[in-house]
Amino acid sequence: MIDFSLPPDVVALREKVAAFIDDVVLPAEAQITSRPFMEIVKELQAKARAAGLWCPFVPKEYGGMGLSHLANAIVQVEVGRSFSHLGAWALNCMGPQDATMLTLSEYGTEEQKQKYLVPLVNGDIRICFSMTERAAGADATGMQTAAVRDGDSWVLNGEKWFTSGASHSNVALLMAKTNPDAPRHQQFSTFLVDLPNPGYRIVRDVPVWGEETTPSFQGEEWMGHAEVRIENLRVSNDAIVGGEGQGFAMGQHRLGYGRLRHGMWSIAKAQAALDMATAYTIQRSTFGKQVADRQGIQWMLAECAQQIYITRLMVLHIAWKMEQKMDLRVENSMAKTYIANMLCHVIDTAIQVHGALGITHDVPFAHWYSHARTNRIVDGPDEVHRWNVGKAVIRAQQADGTTARAAGGELF
Numbered sequence: 441m442i443d444f445s446l447p448p449d450v451v452a453l454r455e456k457v458a459a460f461i462d463d464v465v466l467p468a469e470a471q472i473t474s475r476p477f478m479e480i481v482k483e484l485q486a487k488a489r490a491a492g493l494w495c496p497f498v499p500k501e502y503g504g505m506g507l508s509h510l511a512n513a514i515v516q517v518e519v520g521r522s523f524s525h526l527g528a529w530a531l532n533c534m535g536p537q538d539a540t541m542l543t544l545s546e547y548g549t550e551e552q553k554q555k556y557l558v559p560l561v562n563g564d565i566r567i568c569f570s571m572t573e574r575a576a577g578a579d580a581t582g583m584q585t586a587a588v589r590d591g592d593s594w595v596l597n598g599e600k601w602f603t604s605g606a607s608h609s610n611v612a613l614l615m616a617k618t619n620p621d622a623p624r625h626q627q628f629s630t631f632l633v634d635l636p637n638p639g640y641r642i643v644r645d646v647p648v649w650g651e652e653t654t655p656s657f658q659g660e661e662w663m664g665h666a667e668v669r670i671e672n673l674r675v676s677n678d679a680i681v682g683g684e685g686q687g688f689a690m691g692q693h694r695l696g697y698g699r700l701r702h703g704m705w706s707i708a709k710a711q712a713a714l715d716m717a718t719a720y721t722i723q724r725s726t727f728g729k730q731v732a733d734r735q736g737i738q739w740m741l742a743e744c745a746q747q748i749y750i751t752r753l754m755v756l757h758i759a760w761k762m763e764q765k766m767d768l769r770v771e772n773s774m775a776k777t778y779i780a781n782m783l784c785h786v787i788d789t790a791i792q793v794h795g796a797l798g799i800t801h802d803v804p805f806a807h808w809y810s811h812a813r814t815n816r817i818v819d820g821p822d823e824v825h826r827w828n829v830g831k832a833v834i835r836a837q838q839a840d841g842t843t844a845r846a847a848g849g850e851l852f
């Protein structure tokens with residue numbers, strides 16, 4: 441028998457996180473235009489820690505809650521109800537810290553864990569992930585930043601682009617080419633670089649939409665996506681994480697988690713947008729009838745509800761596969777693309793049914809949409825994920841005479 445009910449401890453945890461978000465985080469969101477963002481974050485973090493809600497997915501031995509993938513998914517859906525990301529900041533599971541903590545806990549040496557993971561978990565430092573370059577994004581193997589061995593050190597030169605949070609980070613997880621002669625996916629290694637560092641020069645934070653609409657999201661308080669010049673940056677050989685040549689595999693591992701986290705948060709965001717859309721159509725009348733009475737509108741709402749339902753099932757199934765340590769690369773790509781588009785579609789529907797009001801800043805949709813739209817690019821664009829899924833479909837047909845294996849066929 442299939443049991444879709446959540447284990448009682450997960451239900452209790454969900455209720456606890458939901459209450460924390462409702463009672464502590466959402467009221468604090470009202471302050472973000474009038475108080476320094478990180479000041480609010482620090483207050484919330486103290487409350488979250490006191491409540492035992494801290495780094496949900498980090499193993500207990502390093503100070504986290506050590507949750508299973510399923511429990512973490514459920515927690516993240518609640519955390520995602522905070523549109524300003526204050527919920528994630530409060531529980532210290534904000535990107536890019538979260539996925540990087542996972543990388544360190546899985547691949548770091550004990551020394552690296554003590555030096556970087558423990559303070560990250562404590563919320564004492566911030567870390568950024570420097571992989572993308574102007575020269576190479578979707579195809580990260582086109583990376584030009586080169587590391588040349590010099591005794592016990594490496595000397596790095598090149599550039600990075602769109603390193604989120606670099607301007608406010610104490611450490612960078614930086615990928616560079618260490619062996620141009622190795623097979624394509626083994627040419628890269630990942631280095632831990634202490635910041636600030638004269639060899640890692642931040643040229644500017646690239647202005648992006650969505651992060652300008654809330655004043656306290658700018659500058660020191662928020663994120664920023666940095667363009668970085670790397671000039672004669674000297675890093676010790678001990679700073680390599682996970683071994684030489686393993687950078688690409690590790691990058692994919694951390695991006696895999698990041699994609700799912702966006703998916704979990706997106707459920708909450710889409711649900712909020714559909715709630716607002718539906719409430720408005722009930723309240724608004726045109727041509728002598730409630731807007732909600734129109735079948736055309738009901739179909740729009742129905743499509744959103746279907747997509748959110750599919751998303752919930754996808755996330756649960758993937759969490760289950762993660763717990764079984766099964767290969768989920770194809771599902772990860774499917775879910776990442778589907779959910780990013782789902783969220784854009786639901787928010788767009790909310791805008792549409794609100795009419796002109798939908799595009800004003802009196803409602804939050806423009807802000808939500810600008811963030812949601814980036815999900816179709818960040819962590820790999822739609823087209824690349826669909827390409828991966830398409831290749832898996834063709835491989836399955838060639839191997840099995842059916843595409844079922846690449847289309848969830850293992851479920852039944």
Ligand SMILES: Cc1cc2nc3c(=O)[nH]c(=O)nc-3n(C[C@H](O)[C@H](O)[C@H](O)COP(=O)(O)OP(=O)(O)OC[C@H]3O[C@@H](n4cnc5c(N)ncnc54)[C@H](O)[C@@H]3O)c2cc1C
Nearest residue numbers: 569570571572577578579602603604814818819820821823
């Ligand atoms: C808000 C934000 C935050 C980010 N944070 C980080 C970060 O912290 N660290 C980091 O390293 N990177 C970060 N990135 C970079 C991000 O991962 C890349 O932007 C992304 O992988 C796409 O790379 P690109 O922008 O160079 O696009 P390109 O690789 O130039 O691709 C451009 C377009 O070409 C098309 N395309 C590419 N390949 C294919 C294909 N095989 N088939 C069909 N079409 C294709 C797609 O439409 C794609 O959007 C961030 C990006 C954003 C928007």
